[in-house]
Amino acid sequence: MDVDDERRGLLDEDLTGLVSEQDAYLSKVKNRNLYLATFASVLGPMSFGFVLGYSSPALPELMHIADPRLQLNNIQASWFGSIVTVGAAVGGLLGGWMVEKIGRKLSLMFCSLPFVFGFTVIIAAQNVWMLYIGRALTGLASGITSLVVPLYISEMAHERVRGTLGSCVQLMVVLGIMGVYLAGLFLDWRWLAICSSIPPTLLMVCMCFMPETPRFLLSQGKRQEAVEALRFLRGPDAPVEWECARIEDACDERGSNFQVSDLKDPGVYKPLMIGIMLMVFQQMTGINAIMFYAENIFEQAHFKESDLASVIVGLIQVIFTAIAALIMDKAGRKILLIISGVAMVISTTAFGVYFYLMSSGASLDLLLMDAAGEKPHTDLAWLALASMAIFIAGFALGWGPIPWLVMSEIFPVKVRGFSSAICVLTNWSMAFLITKTFQDMMNLLTSAGTFWLFACMCIVNVVFTMVFIPETKGKTLEQIEAIFRGAAGP
Template sequence: MDRDEASRPLLGSDEGELERSSYLDKVKNGKLYLATFAAILGPLSFGFVLGYSSPAIPDLCRIPDPRMRLDPEEASWFGSVVTIGAALGGLLGGAVVDKIGRKLTLMFCAMPYIFGFTIIITAQNHWMLYLGRILTGLASGVTSLVVPLYISEMSHERVRGTMGSCVQLMVVTGIMGAYIAGLFLGWRWLAVVSSVPPALMLVLMCFMPETPHFLLSQGRRAEAQEALRFLRGPDASPEEECARIEGAMEDQGGSLGWSDLKDPGIYKPLAIGIVMMLFQQLTGINAIMFYAESIFEKAHFKNSDVATVIVASIQVVFTAVAALLMDRAGRKLLLTLSGVAMAISTALFGVYFWLASPQHSGHWVAMETPGPISLDPQPDLAWLALASMGLFITGFALGWGPTPWLVMSEIFPTRARGLGSSLCVLTNWSSAFIVTKTFHNLMDALTSAGTFWLFSGMCALNVFFTIFFVPETKGKSLEQIQAHFKGVRHS
């Protein structure tokens, strides 16, 4: 008797998996891909925002008009003020995404992109430039929150990893697009080109559905079924998926309150999401990109503009590889391999700076003036810097670039997705700003070699954290992931 009762949950789970598999076999993904394409124009716009400053700043520093010309300090703020706007955008997105929905939030965030680039195009002084950057940063913060949620809630478990990885793929594609366009266009025309993706997103999103999860959370079941018919094709009946989502929502309870922070289904994913976003910035990605131009110069690549395009191209290629592997290899494996590759590469960077020091005599000594590499190391060391940078960018693109955003969109219950994602985005952008602004101070205190060895230690901690704390979400529905955190078996 007891044995039979104990076997029932397992049998029910197996039957549920078979039914789910049969349902997914009937799904047609064509319109899901179309909706994903419309949404990822947001991250493409985000990439153009991030990439815009690199080709635009040299132009703005050479303008004869003193009202527009940027000095080094003003150029630094022009590049970094985006992170402040993005942090604010994360807070704003979290406040509205659960009120007006994922679709409308995504459509509205196209407006500050367009207005921001329009202000830059028509700028007559520094403050118009800063305002344009803040607005495009604000839109980027909202985008980095809402697009992963929109794609995650639209997709099913067989393709959700690939679809979610397209977010980071389009970000790095936008960065590369800005770099390439910057080879041929001045800063005003580059802003015109950068405003095209958000305008196209605004138009296409008018024809895309709201996510079924949000519609069901608002009691709009008929609309949720219509959305599922659009996303899953005519052969897959939406009633079963609607019922499964509704059941999970009933288990989660009503609106979110402070007492819910005691719920492992809330605090566990929140802790994992925040720590992943923090670790992503502590890998040293900004430091590597900071040194990229100088490293290419030391390796005798005279055209640094072309060098930045090469770096961006490597990111695009390996982020695309990650997207193809995400639903096959799984999140944990890619994160682990990524962390190992970055730990090795940043350790080698530390060795490079140690050996490059003119005072090197068997022990590492401080680099006197942090900033773009001001040393003239022996030519036979150039290969070490190039190899380290290539390994790092490859590793980051395969795992710790795209995966934290994907996992963030998967692990929160529906009622906590807005708040949880908002806190994750705020952590990411705040950390990016702090790491970037304190980088010089860190090199003063630890030397360049010591700083990169510190990054190597952080990457090693990434690996430990991934193995012991990050759940594998490959092949699981959002409801199964939520049940995992609550310690409940979900069919």
């Protein structure tokens, strides 16, 4: 017993020494170049946001355009919106291969090409198929971006700012969406495509001056280049050899080549299952359904300017995603996911109530008739508006940015490309599935039943978060990996 106590004491001393050594190192770090590299990389998610938002202002024009070769019917318009998710699912798989073969930086630079080519095809479109091809290409680029950028940032950033910088991915996506909504108020669909090609062009140029991530360089045996990258990212005063040695030890211990047998390792399959479930649950919150109904809800609330309503929705997303980014490294990932999940449970339940009352409006009015037999005015639009605002704010606070952030943190370096590709494929496949089957769900379960199903899924989200997701705030990527390898599990 005395020996065990002594061992525990030595372990505590080692941990205390490591923490104090870590604090001493981080106190000498300058973040200026790290912020610069992050800004360059998040031009990718901004481009991705322009792709997602493009269909909203462009579709009404394309459905009523004078040129019969380009005019979209309802089915074609549905494919114009959803084919992006198909391209993105393929892009996720391609991105997983690219980050391992050519690295994070080059993958990010190359993904700007399908963005620009895709928008160029849309600008030059002479028929519907050219529109589809352009959307599929921009979707492919979006899938690569959604995998590469979180990895690039998490491998560059240190633990004190990794949460904030990682949350900038989702922040730039919603800024891109709001930007294209605003531009759509003034530009037609071709000029909007030209405008949308500017961020990926800047991405290609800016990334030329940024370094590859130190962890990837070390996994490739390029130690000197890794030290130089760390020196650029941490500033001239930080003793980067200490951080380099720490990362190198982890790389040496785990090995650098992924094999299928690695999937038996709890340090691999536990984070992989958590990453997959995070992506499934993110889509099962009903975010696509809410956005699908946004325009109708604003119209029912007598808000005739639906374009302006879209900008308001985008603004709510931006504000609360920015709040999440600011508090991520203080509050932690887990508590924000729980708060976000609870907010969405409340809002989707209220949405269900709204649609239930709307569908049974006639019987409700009969019950509420006064003695004179006059029907009262029952305007429930406020309930829908409040539910939508709470849902979008809740989603932006947690389940929007955090699954992508956690995905970039929890995988060991040797399986990071493969595991991230599986997660991105899962996310975009679920997005496509829910988008295409949403109307069938509405017909089968009714509007109220569909939203109550989403409420149940949000409850499951909260329970899953509380039981299975470890807190990664303030931990290095190597410490997070050790959590999953521990006997106690996640």
